[in-house]
Amino acid sequence: MLSKVISFALAGLDGIPVEVETDINNGLPAYELVGLPDAAVKESRERVRSALKNSGRKFPAQKITVNLAPADVKKEGSCFDLAIAVGILKATEQLTGADLAGIVFLGELALDGSLRPVTGILPLLISAKAKGYTSFMIPSGNAKEAAYIAGVQVYAAHTLTEVVDHLSKLAPLPALETAKYAGASPQDYNCDLAYVKGQATAKRALEIAVSGGHNILLVGPPGAGKTMLARCIPTIMPSMTFEEALEVTKIHSVAGILSEEGIVSLRPFRTPHHTATTVSLCGGGNRTIKPGEISLAHNGVLFLDEMPEYSRSALESLRQPLEDGVITVTRSGGAVTFPANFMLCASMNPCPCGNYGSADKICTCTPAAIHKYRSRISGPLLDRIDIQVEVDSVKYDDLVSDAKEESSAAVKERVERTRGIQRARFKEGKVRVNADMGEREMHEFCALSRECEEILRLSFDRLKLSARARARIIKVARTIADMEGAEQIAPAHILEAVSYRTYDNFN
Numbered sequence: 001m002l003s004k005v006i007s008f009a010l011a012g013l014d015g016i017p018v019e020v021e022t023d024i025n026n027g028l029p030a031y032e033l034v035g036l037p038d039a040a041v042k043e044s045r046e047r048v049r050s051a052l053k054n055s056g057r058k059f060p061a062q063k064i065t066v067n068l069a070p071a072d073v074k075k076e077g078s079c080f081d082l083a084i085a086v087g088i089l090k091a092t093e094q095l096t097g098a099d100l101a102g103i104v105f106l107g108e109l110a111l112d113g114s115l116r117p118v119t120g121i122l123p124l125l126i127s128a129k130a131k132g133y134t135s136f137m138i139p140s141g142n143a144k145e146a147a148y149i150a151g152v153q154v155y156a157a158h159t160l161t162e163v164v165d166h167l168s169k170l171a172p173l174p175a176l177e178t179a180k181y182a183g184a185s186p187q188d189y190n191c192d193l194a195y196v197k198g199q200a201t202a203k204r205a206l207e208i209a210v211s212g213g214h215n216i217l218l219v220g221p222p223g224a225g226k227t228m229l230a231r232c233i234p235t236i237m238p239s240m241t242f243e244e245a246l247e248v249t250k251i252h253s254v255a256g257i258l259s260e261e262g263i264v265s266l267r268p269f270r271t272p273h274h275t276a277t278t279v280s281l282c283g284g285g286n287r288t289i290k291p292g293e294i295s296l297a298h299n300g301v302l303f304l305d306e307m308p309e310y311s312r313s314a315l316e317s318l319r320q321p322l323e324d325g326v327i328t329v330t331r332s333g334g335a336v337t338f339p340a341n342f343m344l345c346a347s348m349n350p351c352p353c354g355n356y357g358s359a360d361k362i363c364t365c366t367p368a369a370i371h372k373y374r375s376r377i378s379g380p381l382l383d384r385i386d387i388q389v390e391v392d393s394v395k396y397d398d399l400v401s402d403a404k405e406e407s408s409a410a411v412k413e414r415v416e417r418t419r420g421i422q423r424a425r426f427k428e429g430k431v432r433v434n435a436d437m438g439e440r441e442m443h444e445f446c447a448l449s450r451e452c453e454e455i456l457r458l459s460f461d462r463l464k465l466s467a468r469a470r471a472r473i474i475k476v477a478r479t480i481a482d483m484e485g486a487e488q489i490a491p492a493h494i495l496e497a498v499s500y501r502t503y504d505n506f507n
């Protein structure tokens with residue numbers, strides 16, 4: 001007997017339909033799995049055999065051949081277990097009366113016959129829906145994330161027995177109800193700008209950075225509050241739309257780090273350790289290509305605390321995704337592209353001892369040591385950081401003062417207004433924020449007066465800026481103008497933007 005069951009394989013963030021063909025023949029008992037399976041897929045035999053037996057079904061003592069088609073797509077992981085088990089049941093006539101046509105089966109089997117959740121359910125379902133599939137059988141552990149997809153019928157089962165009873169109409173499972181996306185508010189984060197005392201300059205710089213999607217570097221002595229400030233960035237970013245949340249959830253689902261809620265509604269804030277390798281930052285892996293930190297930070301913030309401590313090669317690998325907003329990971333089996341549109345926030349001390357430039361503390365570093373420390377960040381990377389701001393130590397009086405600091409919610413409201421201006425300006429294009437502007441948009445929206453040009457010329461010579469730095473200054477000035485609701489970029493906007501470029505040639 002022959003049976004055919006549909007499943008899906010994951011390739012990056014895409015799903016590819018896989019037909020599981022099962023053929024049972026009289027002959028010596030054997031189990032043959034063909035169609036480019038990896039080790040985890042091959043091991044399905046033991047899981048499927050035990051799961052069937054422990055669910056009170058028969059595992060035929062015949063020659064079983066399972067083919068995963070198309071044969072040229074590499075099959076990875078354990079998500080075909082359920083489809084294989086259902087295929088064997090169908091081919092051995094243990095599933096009479098069940099119509100399997102059009103149903104996509106996904107899930108890993110445990111030896112006792114229960115269904116284990118698998119990674120990447122959300123991207124698999126989205127791809128499958130786009131390809132016209134509307135009926136799914138998945139493990140109940142994946143139900144929360146699957147519920148966010150509207151317009152499809154998803155059935156979630158705890159065990160293989162539940163699947164069989166549903167298919168043979170003994171005990172039909174209810175289809176999942178579509179979940180409503182609620183979004184997040186600043187209160188959902190465990191930090192708030194209101195708790196950061198003083199630091200007006202740094203806060204202003206953060207607001208500009210978030211308003212226009214610019215990257216930012218915080219430079220200051222130890223304990224000044226750099227990490228604290230950085231943690232507040234997601235709290236002042238606009239709430240994620242459902243589409244943005246789905247993009248992030250897809251990536252987190254593939255990486256297998258999705259939380260209980262099933263959808264990521266808080267903006268990601270990723271803090272890779274400074275020993276991070278290029279692979280852990282950009283993605284890769286031996287068996288399955290997994291997204292790296294920069295993709296996990298998609299639509300959110302990548303925070304590099306103590307940036308000079310990161311390896312040079314790891315930092316350099318950020319250059320291309322910082323320009324493109326995507327990363328293509330290539331390995332022998334093919335190439336996968338992951339989104340990587342993140343805001344970069346980096347922090348560093350001004351020198352190894354941390355006190356260089358401090359008003360009251362003495363720096364004990366030699367000029368050579370300072371130079372060596374700072375030169376660990378290459379010019380081209382620094383060039384891509386639009387805003388560089390010094391964070392001074394907080395004064396004791398500021399720290400204990402009762403002065404009320406502005407809350408994240410209030411700043412977020414202003415940021416949303418400024419983002420609204422940008423949305424209206426760029427309409428439905430690839431460019432979403434000022435930082436994304438290309439030559440064409442800059443030409444159209446960043447006309448400069450003679451006076452502005454003159455300031456730029458002087459700064460260009462004095463600060464020895466690059467052409468890219470000049471363009472980035474203009475973009476920051478555009479954001480500052482937008483924050484004021486100004487149509488034209490004024491000299492004051494350019495001056496403020498230039499003031500955030502003081503670290504360009506510090507090494």
Ligand SMILES: Nc1ncnc2c1ncn2[C@@H]1O[C@H](COP(=O)(O)OP(=O)(O)OP(=O)(O)O)[C@@H](O)[C@H]1O
Pocket residue numbers: 195196197198199220221222223224225226227228229349394399
């Ligand atoms: N402006 C501030 N308002 C209130 N508390 C602050 C402020 N700055 C620092 N602190 C306190 O100091 C602690 C350390 O701050 P934080 O970790 O942000 O410093 P840092 O600048 O990142 O230091 P390092 O360079 O050592 O990493 C915070 O957890 C907070 O308790």
Ligand SMILES: [Mg+2]
Pocket residue numbers: 226227228305347
């Ligand atoms: Mg810190």
